Amino acid sequence: MKSILRGAVAAWAVGACSAGAQDYDPEWTAGEDALRQSIRADYSAHLEALYQHFHAHPELSLREFNTAARLARELREAGYEVTEGVGGNDEEPGGVVAVFENGDGPTVMLRADMDGLPVREQTSVDYISTDTGIDRYGVESPVMHACAHDTHMTALVGAAREMMNRRAEWSGTLVLIGQPAEELGLGAQRMLDDGLFTRFPTPDFNLSFHTFSAVPAGRITYVPGFAMANVDTVDVWVQGRGGHGAYPHTTKDPVYLSAQIIVALQSLVSRELSPLDPGVITVGAINAGTKHNIISDEAHLQLTVRSYSDEVRQHLLTGIERVAHAQAASYGLNEDEYPRVVVETPYTPALYNEPTLALRSVEIMRERFGDTAVVEASSIMGGEDFSRYHRTEHAVPTFMFWVGGTTQERLDGYAESGLVAPSNHSPFFAPDAPEVSIIQATEAMTAVALDILATE
Known part of the structure; x- marks a missing residue:
């Protein structure tokens, strides 16, 4: 199972x-x-x-x-x-x-x-x-x-x-x-x-x-x-602008942006769903970077998303992309640099x-x-x-x-x-x-x- x-x-x-x-x-x-x-x-x-x-x-x-x-x-x-x-x-x-x-x-x-x-x-x-x-x-x-x-x-x-x-x-x-x-x-x-x-x-x-x-x-x-x-597997590819860890102001750090996205995603369940409608968004993995003093140019988030009704499922999946794009915009990234959200198909209903x-x-x-x-x-x-x-x-x-x-x-x-x-x-x-x-x-x-x- x-x-x-x-x-x-x-x-x-x-x-x-x-x-x-x-x-x-x-x-x-x-x-x-x-x-x-x-x-x-x-x-x-x-x-x-x-x-x-x-x-x-x-x-x-x-x-x-x-x-x-x-x-x-x-x-x-x-x-x-x-x-x-x-x-x-x-x-x-x-x-x-x-x-x-x-x-x-x-x-x-x-x-x-x-x-x-x-x-x-x-x-x-x-x-x-x-x-x-x-x-x-x-x-x-x-x-x-x-x-x-x-x-x-x-x-x-x-x-x-x-x-x-x-x-x-x-x-x-x-x-x-x-x-x-x-x-x-x-x-x-x-x-x-x-x-x-x-x-x-x-x-x-x-x-x-x-x-x-x-x-x-x-x-x-x-x-x-x-x-x-419902079981959905979602990948979020967070883009950034890499550079030296000593000069973060010259970069757009995808790890920092990922952290903001991870925190904001929880509001989809806690503040957008009825307390009577169950939902779960879990970030099971975050992978980025290669070295202590290098700010990478990409991070990868791996999510599992759970729900019962089709309506809640759709709200969570569309909400993930909305939240990820909004956090990128607030960080000053251009629209073509917004995170790419991929929902794996088929899902398990x-x-x-x-x-x-x-x-x-x-x-x-x-x-x-x-x-x-x-x-x-x-x-x-x-x-x-x-x-x-x-x-x-x-x-x-x-x-x-x-x-x-x-x-x-x-x-x-x-x-x-x-x-x-x-x-x-x-x-x-x-x-x-x-x-x-x-x-x-x-x-x-x-x-x-x-x-x-x-x-x-």
Whole structure:
């Protein structure tokens, strides 16, 4: 999941886990029905080894060749009609689409993302990744499933197998996708551009989940409505007139101008947005100069911009250029010397969980796991390109929920020490109890799909 900051995760976890955190039984004491028994058996017989394989052999974004092939094989062997290379090309593997048409009824899409991260794993699991990979720019690095996409693929396979075994219980069409390049925010759009909703059955409902380190294993959290943010990457190239550091009056210092821009940008959020409209402008990097006594002629600012609504997003993006140009003008630069503002495309749109689908799904999950195991949380400013599947002319209702990835005991231990558990994207994060996370996610996805597709 893209760009979730450690502090934000901690704050979100407190709100998400407060209800029933002490008395919740991760073994789901409501009982073991046939569905859960079947999933537990499949985990022991098949899914556990599959998860460990995915974890030990991650691949970078747009380089998921072996991962996509293995996922395609699993879905094909489960009985689905599988198409590979959706959204790919000669150099990039693209995504996997598996379809099973089972009579009349709605079409439900279940999605899992496939890519790992350029992180050297530092966990203590027996199946630790020691693999390296070369990214699309030719840079080699260690690779790790530090964002738990391995659990997503495993649960997708688990749900696929359960739905096939229970096909007498439902009617309609099931579409399962393995999506590349979520960490770059590119994979969903590439699959859509390659006909995901035209070459294959157009879904009536889209479902997904994400394993989250800040949520206790055995618990599910959700947010109806806006759940995650628009994510924009912005570069600001600040021009100046270089010279000797001893004679600043003969220059136009881009570092000084950058500092003025950085301070002024915060007024866009604090003084131009309603306090009820969230927004974030963070300058993550400033690069300029080569030596102590040289005033450079250019500085480069790298920004991340977060929002929920399209209106706030547009206001922040246009405001960045307005503020940067105004500061340059006040410093006496000519118009042709004003900063150049570049907004990276495509961006990642805000994740909107359609409330009706969200509440229907939550009702099903609470029936299975209990009220204290399924808890409403607060929106966060991280980003997820699962949002793209709602932002088409079809406006397909979507719902993503979060499954716990760290045991309550470990979370309590970190809290007692004044620490925060390793977050998603940390080299120290792997689910403490992957069987709990995967079994619960598989059961939740299967149960919701069965409810939507139930024969009447």
